[in-house]
Amino acid sequence: MPSAKELVTKFSDLKTLPHVALRLTRLVNDERSTMQDFEEIIKLDPVLVTRLLRLVNSPYFGLINKVESIPKAVVYVGMKNLRNLVAVEALRNLFRGGEAENGFSRKNLWVHSATVAIVAEMIAKRIFGQEGEDVFLAGIIHDVGLIIEDQLAGEALRRACGVYDPSKNTLVGCEQEIIGCDHSEVGTLLAKDWRLPPEVIKAIRHHHDREKKYPLTSITSILQLAEYIAGKLNYSPIVGRFDPLPPHLVRHVRSMMANYKVIMRDLPGEMAKAKDLYDPNA
Amino acid sequence: MIPTDFDNVFADLVDGVEDLRGLLQTLRRRLPHAWLELHGDDGVVVTEPAGGSPLAAEAATIAGLLEQALAGNELVAAQGRGGEWFYAVPLAKAEAVLVAALPGRQGNLLVEPHGRDLLLSAVDYALLDQEQQLLVIENQQVYRQINVHKQQYSALIEDNFRQYRLIQEKEKEYARKLESEIARQTAELRSTNARLEKASRLQNEFLANMSHELRTPMNAIIGFSELLSETDLDPDQSEYAKTIKEAAGNLLVLINDILDLAKIEAGKVELDSEPFALRELVEGVASLFRLPAAAKKVAFMVEIEEGLPALLVGDGNRLRQILINLVGNAMKFTDRGRVAIIVQAGRCCGEQVEVIFSVRDTGIGIAADRQQAIFDKFTQADGSTTRKYGGTGLGLAICSQLVKLMGGDIRVESVEGEGSSFIFSIPMASRRPLPLAPAAEAASVEADAPVGGVGALRILLVEDNPVNQRLASIIVSKQGCELAVASDGLEALAQLRAHPFDLVLMDVQMPNMDGLEATRKIREIEASPAGRAEYAGLRDRQRPLVIVGLTAHARKEDEQACYGVGMNGFLSKPIVKDRLVAFLREEAERLASSSS
Numbered sequence: 001m002p003s004a005k006e007l008v009t010k011f012s013d014l015k016t017l018p019h020v021a022l023r024l025t026r027l028v029n030d031e032r033s034t035m036q037d038f039e040e041i042i043k044l045d046p047v048l049v050t051r052l053l054r055l056v057n058s059p060y061f062g063l064i065n066k067v068e069s070i071p072k073a074v075v076y077v078g079m080k081n082l083r084n085l086v087a088v089e090a091l092r093n094l095f096r097g098g099e100a101e102n103g104f105s106r107k108n109l110w111v112h113s114a115t116v117a118i119v120a121e122m123i124a125k126r127i128f129g130q131e132g133e134d135v136f137l138a139g140i141i142h143d144v145g146l147i148i149e150d151q152l153a154g155e156a157l158r159r160a161c162g163v164y165d166p167s168k169n170t171l172v173g174c175e176q177e178i179i180g181c182d183h184s185e186v187g188t189l190l191a192k193d194w195r196l197p198p199e200v201i202k203a204i205r206h207h208h209d210r211e212k213k214y215p216l217t218s219i220t221s222i223l224q225l226a227e228y229i230a231g232k233l234n235y236s237p238i239v240g241r242f243d244p245l246p247p248h249l250v251r252h253v254r255s256m257m258a259n260y261k262v263i264m265r266d267l268p269g270e271m272a273k274a275k276d277l278y279d280p281n282a
Numbered sequence: 283m284i285p286t287d288f289d290n291v292f293a294d295l296v297d298g299v300e301d302l303r304g305l306l307q308t309l310r311r312r313l314p315h316a317w318l319e320l321h322g323d324d325g326v327v328v329t330e331p332a333g334g335s336p337l338a339a340e341a342a343t344i345a346g347l348l349e350q351a352l353a354g355n356e357l358v359a360a361q362g363r364g365g366e367w368f369y370a371v372p373l374a375k376a377e378a379v380l381v382a383a384l385p386g387r388q389g390n391l392l393v394e395p396h397g398r399d400l401l402l403s404a405v406d407y408a409l410l411d412q413e414q415q416l417l418v419i420e421n422q423q424v425y426r427q428i429n430v431h432k433q434q435y436s437a438l439i440e441d442n443f444r445q446y447r448l449i450q451e452k453e454k455e456y457a458r459k460l461e462s463e464i465a466r467q468t469a470e471l472r473s474t475n476a477r478l479e480k481a482s483r484l485q486n487e488f489l490a491n492m493s494h495e496l497r498t499p500m501n502a503i504i505g506f507s508e509l510l511s512e513t514d515l516d517p518d519q520s521e522y523a524k525t526i527k528e529a530a531g532n533l534l535v536l537i538n539d540i541l542d543l544a545k546i547e548a549g550k551v552e553l554d555s556e557p558f559a560l561r562e563l564v565e566g567v568a569s570l571f572r573l574p575a576a577a578k579k580v581a582f583m584v585e586i587e588e589g590l591p592a593l594l595v596g597d598g599n600r601l602r603q604i605l606i607n608l609v610g611n612a613m614k615f616t617d618r619g620r621v622a623i624i625v626q627a628g629r630c631c632g633e634q635v636e637v638i639f640s641v642r643d644t645g646i647g648i649a650a651d652r653q654q655a656i657f658d659k660f661t662q663a664d665g666s667t668t669r670k671y672g673g674t675g676l677g678l679a680i681c682s683q684l685v686k687l688m689g690g691d692i693r694v695e696s697v698e699g700e701g702s703s704f705i706f707s708i709p710m711a712s713r714r715p716l717p718l719a720p721a722a723e724a725a726s727v728e729a730d731a732p733v734g735g736v737g738a739l740r741i742l743l744v745e746d747n748p749v750n751q752r753l754a755s756i757i758v759s760k761q762g763c764e765l766a767v768a769s770d771g772l773e774a775l776a777q778l779r780a781h782p783f784d785l786v787l788m789d790v791q792m793p794n795m796d797g798l799e800a801t802r803k804i805r806e807i808e809a810s811p812a813g814r815a816e817y818a819g820l821r822d823r824q825r826p827l828v829i830v831g832l833t834a835h836a837r838k839e840d841e842q843a844c845y846g847v848g849m850n851g852f853l854s855k856p857i858v859k860d861r862l863v864a865f866l867r868e869e870a871e872r873l874a875s876s877s878s
Binding site: 125133232253263 | 294295296300415416419423426429430433437442448452
């Protein structure tokens with residue numbers, strides 16, 4: 001049975017993620033980086049430049065002026081948002097293809113990831129009054145471990161999905177048993193490789209952890225809330241099955257019910273605005 | 283897309299009771315003294331205030347009311363067993379029915395004129411309160427989002443500023459690097475320039491020295507071989523002396539050519555820009571070759587196009603040099619037929635006229651594949667040429683360089699065995715001829731007059747080289763002049779202090795005090811009456827002492843230096859006997875005419 005590390009190493013060797021995307025996500029953490037550096041790297045992938053500018057000008061950002069260059073995009077939406085878009089573009093291709101079986105399909109997983117990202121961003125901003133960029137990134141990338149498992153241990157993953165029953169066991173438990181590692185472990189290693197922010201890495205690591213109480217405002221908790229909501233909306237990685245919400249988060253939601261209801265009311269509109277981001281056919 | 287239900291996401295988390303209880307509390311705030319019950323569509327019932335409600339005892343009445351309410355009635359009332367009235371209002375949005383009793387109140391409220399309205403308004407208000415709570419929450423969320431955006435924008439602005447600073451820093455750094463790079467390159471260029479300047483100066487000095495060093499011994503060889511051939515010699519010796527003289531002459535030509543070319547290539551040649559008479563110049567060149575041509579039985583012709591201006595502005599001397607060279611070549615390689623100099627006008631533009639010179643011969647010609655190379659240095663039409671015809675191979679290179687220097691170009695047209703034409707064109711300014719001055723006529727008359735002897739001139743020769751001293755003294759004394767010799771400028775001044783002289787032959791390059799310095803001194807002394815009194819040679823003179831420079835430096839700047847310090851004439855070494863004699867004769871005549 002392969003370890004998470006072996007999977008990530010093998011996966012990186014496949015070079016399925018564009019090198020440019022890796023360099024850009026690393027660049028954003030560097031305090032000495034400028035829009036010039038950003039442009040210099042992204043210029044290497046002209047297709048990515050076009051797609052990025054299209055997304056920057058999509059309703060999701062609601063910019064008044066049209067942005068026609070990468071430096072201008074950096075000025076208007078900031079490097080963190082551009083990093084998110086680069087991740088979106090890199091992952092979108094990764095979530096293509098593959099067969100649907102035992103409730104798992106890459107396409108589902110992609111819509112799930114996008115929904116979680118959008119809901120998580122809404123919760124962060126509307127309930128906790130926090131910036132939503134890192135939360136969005138955590139949402140879009142939190143299940144990337146499943147894709148890696150699907151590529152390198154596809155059959156085992158399908159079996160794990162088949163055994164998974166939220167009333168008896170957990171998805172990560174099934175993965176550990178059948179594959180030998182789980183997608184939060186694998187995703188964490190990849191995120192570390194990408195040099196993503198520590199908070200994001202932590203959230204990917206613990207998004208299925210129901211034992212420990214994470215602070216309400218942590219990305220981990222927000223991710224768990226968003227995952228639950230996405231599951232309820234039938235956007236779960238394994239259709240129709242998802243882990244229940246940890247008890248302290250249940251209490252939180254009940255105490256803020258009206259707030260969450262407002263979010264649910266506005267969610268369809270927000271998802272429509274972000275359609276360009278998650279549309280698997282874009 | 284998968285079907286989704288945005289409304290019931292939290293159904294699992296919240297039991298219906300809680301929702302109803304919230305609503306009931308809101309209703310209670312509007313109707314604080316009423317007994318209230320909410321009957322959910324799913325059968326859940328919540329009561330306010332809890333416990334002891336009279337409603338509990340009236341289940342049958344209430345069931346009847348609920349039935350009516352669910353049937354679509356807006357507000358219904360019924361009297362209970364205890365005589366109290368109960369009312370029911372269906373709340374469609376909450377999926378429940380409100381049942382209320384108003385303790386302390388007798389009679390049916392609904393039969394009173396405004397009773398129904400009041401009750402319904404109270405319920406509506408309560409429902410509006412509920413909605414308002416939602417609006418407040420929405421508002422809070424909007425407010426939080428605005429705050430997040432504010433924070434994000436200030437973070438964005440800060441980050442943009444950070445980048446701006448970084449980019450600015452980078453640009454400054456780049457500018458600094460550029461500046462230091464420019465400074466470095468400038469320094470490098472400066473030092474290279476200095477080095478080149480020094481090299482150029484050294485080359486200049488070398489040229490000057492070579493010129494001197496080469497001509498000085500030539501001076502002796504030519505001079506003495508000439509003197510030797512004038513002594514009593516037997517035929518063999520006479521032949522030897524003649525050979526030496528000829529060989530030395532050839533060598534001098536070669537040395538002059540090499541120095542000339544070196545000067546041209548070093549960019550040291552400055553062209554004159556003086557008016558000269560074109561026809562005179564060409565005829566002058568032709569006259570040099572008419573006799574040799576007649577001797578070889580080769581026809582010699584000169585054709586000058588009528589339309590050409592008589593006076594042109596340019597370097598006549600250099601033009602003459604080119605023509606002599608080309609005609610010399612033509613003569614050398616032509617044994618029968620003819621040699622011709624043809625001058626034509628080319629394009630004309632205002633004062634500017636392009637003059638085309640052709641030198642044509644019917645000589646041996648040049649093979650087509652050699653025609654380009656002949657303008658290169660040390661190249662002749664073929665290797666055997668040197669053996670058969672002599673020459674240095676420098677002549678055409680010099681011509682080509684000079685023509686280029688004058689802004690023209692030179693080419694050759696030739697058929698082997700039939701002859702060659704060298705054609706060069708030079709753009710020159712034309713000058714309208716001045717009316718002939720009477721003085722010039724007088725001069726030409728004088729030139730034609732027979733020249734007399736040199737007479738007994740008193741001459742001071744200032745020369746450090748003993749060989750040259752002897753050579754000059756032999757030439758001078760043969761003309762019957764008195765000669766004193768000084769070996770440098772200081773000695774010359776000493777001589778002048780003691781004796782009067784008519785003429786000083788002054789070498790330029792000498793130890794202790796050179797000729798230029800000595801001349802300057804002499805002119806100074808002449809200028810001050812006190813100084814003049816001390817010098818016997820200068821004291822009684824009516825006009826300045828005639829000083830003639832002698833120098834192996836045949837360069838233009840040397841000549842200028844001589845005139846610059848006040849010399850009256852200039853002879854370049856090696857001393858050509860005829861020229862020195864001519865000079866002496868001229869001086870003697872002037873002396874005779876001024877004294878008569």
